[in-house]
Amino acid sequence: MRTKSFWMAFIWLLLSATSAFAGEINSGDTAWIIVSTALVMMMTPAGLALFYAGMSRYKNLLNTIAMTFTAYCLASVIWVMWGYTLAFGPDVGGVIGGTAHLFLNGIGVDSVSGTIPTFVFLLFQLTFAGITVALVLGSIVDRMKFSAWILFTVLWVTFIYCPIAHWVWGGGWMGAMGALDFAGGTVVHINAGVAGLVLSLMVGKRIGFGKEAMFPSSVTLTALGAALLWFGWFGFNAGSQLAADGVAGSAFLVTNTSAAVAALSWMFAEWYFTKKPTVLGIASGVVAGLVAITPAAGFVNLTGSLIIGLVAGVLGYFSVSRLKMKIGYDDSLDAFGVHGICGIWGALATGIFAAPEILGKTGLLYGNPNQVVIQAISILATIAFTAVGTWIIVKITAMVTGGLRVEAENEVEGLDSAVHGERAFEI
Numbered sequence: 001m002r003t004k005s006f007w008m009a010f011i012w013l014l015l016s017a018t019s020a021f022a023g024e025i026n027s028g029d030t031a032w033i034i035v036s037t038a039l040v041m042m043m044t045p046a047g048l049a050l051f052y053a054g055m056s057r058y059k060n061l062l063n064t065i066a067m068t069f070t071a072y073c074l075a076s077v078i079w080v081m082w083g084y085t086l087a088f089g090p091d092v093g094g095v096i097g098g099t100a101h102l103f104l105n106g107i108g109v110d111s112v113s114g115t116i117p118t119f120v121f122l123l124f125q126l127t128f129a130g131i132t133v134a135l136v137l138g139s140i141v142d143r144m145k146f147s148a149w150i151l152f153t154v155l156w157v158t159f160i161y162c163p164i165a166h167w168v169w170g171g172g173w174m175g176a177m178g179a180l181d182f183a184g185g186t187v188v189h190i191n192a193g194v195a196g197l198v199l200s201l202m203v204g205k206r207i208g209f210g211k212e213a214m215f216p217s218s219v220t221l222t223a224l225g226a227a228l229l230w231f232g233w234f235g236f237n238a239g240s241q242l243a244a245d246g247v248a249g250s251a252f253l254v255t256n257t258s259a260a261v262a263a264l265s266w267m268f269a270e271w272y273f274t275k276k277p278t279v280l281g282i283a284s285g286v287v288a289g290l291v292a293i294t295p296a297a298g299f300v301n302l303t304g305s306l307i308i309g310l311v312a313g314v315l316g317y318f319s320v321s322r323l324k325m326k327i328g329y330d331d332s333l334d335a336f337g338v339h340g341i342c343g344i345w346g347a348l349a350t351g352i353f354a355a356p357e358i359l360g361k362t363g364l365l366y367g368n369p370n371q372v373v374i375q376a377i378s379i380l381a382t383i384a385f386t387a388v389g390t391w392i393i394v395k396i397t398a399m400v401t402g403g404l405r406v407e408a409e410n411e412v413e414g415l416d417s418a419v420h421g422e423r424a425f426e427i
Contacts, residue, residue, distance in 0.1 A: 026115035029243045033116050033124055036239025040127035043232035044072040044134050051225025051287070055280070055333045056141045058217035059414025061424040064141050067149050068134050074153045075130035080104055083129060084122045086162035087170050094173035097166050114242055124239060129165070132188045133157050138333035139196030140203050142214075143411055146419050148401040155393045156195065160386055164191055168378075179378035180354060180361055180371070182251070183240035185295025185347040186382045193340020194386040196331060202394045203404045205330035207411055217424070219280050226283035230259055233290045237297040250358055251297040255290065258309035262289025265313030273321070281317065288316030288338050292346035296353065299361050304353030311349070312342045344379055351375035 049068040056064040075083070082102055089097030101107060104122070111118035133153050140149075167174035168181045181187060206214070216222060238252040266285025271277040292312035293305055300308065319337035331337060351372035354363030362368040398404050405411075410418035417423060 024115070025112055025117060026243070029115045030117060030120060032244035032248070033120050033239055033242060036235035037120065037124045037127055039232045039235025040124070040131065040239065041072075043229055043236065044127070044131045045069050047225050047228030047232055048131060048134055049225070050221045051229060051283070052138055052141065052333055054218040054221030054223070054225060055138075055216045057214055057414070058424060059416055060142045061217045061416060062420055062422050063146070063415035064137070066420060067137050067141075067144075067146065070146075070150060071134040071137060071153050072130040074150065075133055075157050076126060078154060078157050079122070079126040079129050083157060083162050084125065086158070087129075087165040088122070088125065089170075091166070091171040094171075094176060095166070096163050096172075097170050116242060121242070124242075125165070125169075128184060128188060128236075129157055129161055132161055132184070132192050135188070135192035135335055135339055136196045136199060138335035138339075139200035139331045141332040142206050142415070143332075143405055144199075144203055145401060145404060145406050146415075148397050148404045151401055152199070152393060152397045155396065156390065159393060160195065160389045161187075161191065164382060164385065167381075174378050174381065177377070178371070178374050180299055180350045180375065181295045181347065181378070182298035182350075183237045183294045185291075185343050185350065186378050189291045189294060189339040189343030190347065190379060190382050191386050193336045193338075193343055194383050195390040196335035197329065197340060198387050198390040199394060200331050200336075201329055202391070202398075206332065207408065209330045210328070216280065219278075219283075223279055223283045226286050230286055230290065233259070233294075237294060241298055247298055247359060250301070254300055254302065254305035255293050255297055257302060257305040258293035258312065259286045259289040261306055261309030262286065262292065262313035262316070265310050266317045267313075269314050269317040270321070284316060284320065284334070284338060285313045288312045288342045291339055291342040292349065294343075295346045296350040299350055299354040299358055299363070301353075301355045301358065304349070304355060308346060308349045308353065312345060315345055316342050347375050347379050348372065 045068060049065045052068060053061045053064045084104065085099055085101035086097045089099060089101050092098050107118050113121040133156055165187050166172040168179060168187050169175065233255055234252055237255040238248040241248040241251060263282050263285035266288060267277045267282050270281040289309040289312050292308050296304065296308060316338050319341040320334045324331060324337055351374065352364045354361040354371060356362045356366055363371050394404065406415060
């Protein structure tokens, strides 16, 4: 009887191992990633749209929302047509994914990625592509043609976002080198921040920039948008583990901690230098902390998250209040100052604070200084590729659309009325 029980147990274990090897769907993991996908999706047309719209001037509030919505919609269509295969298709020389999955060819309801359906995995990744290009928008609010933004979005997602996503997450050279980017420090934030800076420089400054006050239309909307981003970011970071496990729980914890600490450090820095702790500053600090912890979320412990958030808040404040004014570039809503600068800090900090007890990756503080070198290489490569690639795409966009910028009279009138024939509210 004991022999029979032994062989039954042995056969059960063998079958279980075979199923796991074949990629059996785990219902708990699947449920969590579906929820995470919904959370990240909400971040763009809800969280980011409100965050950016509240910071834009009243006469461009609806235009900002329209461009955010359009970016997400375009990225959604691009992703299922050719974006997914370029990012996650069979590797071609470590540079780009192959075309095996154009229009999701070869992917069906029975396809599995890890322990979740491939459809769920690709939808989760779709939301990252959508928010990344939408982040770029913050640099050129108030002055870019709607038609130019549409073409720019299509080209940028295809030729900038997809290759970098492949380099890091799709089997490309950066991931093979050992670069750590848990949820998008290089792929999302440095990428978007640098692109935004290049785009803002090429579009030019807003009429009256540096000479007249440009007040946000609604700090209330921005605060609400920041709260929705914070909420959605738990799916962004904890969902990037692609499993409902302890690492996802740790990522959830350090994400919240970094955001909270950064909000406080930004607030106190602003309070000290201007004597006023603004709601806009607190909301911006939350986002700065979320940006900085994103690449590190699955690799660092609580101590690492506290330091990352503390530095991110102060760094973000000085980038927005000092660096932009000193250099004189017109990054309307500080996409580069928050996402670019804090993204760089987060990527470097990952190489410093990666703790082996989380996912077995070791940073500088745990005896592996080489990880900082690898992170620096990944940062510099992303900056170079994004800057040059975005410059080329902007040139092509301007040539096709007859210029990037709206007419001066439309800019003065406001794009809500001039472009969309609508008004956000009566004043």
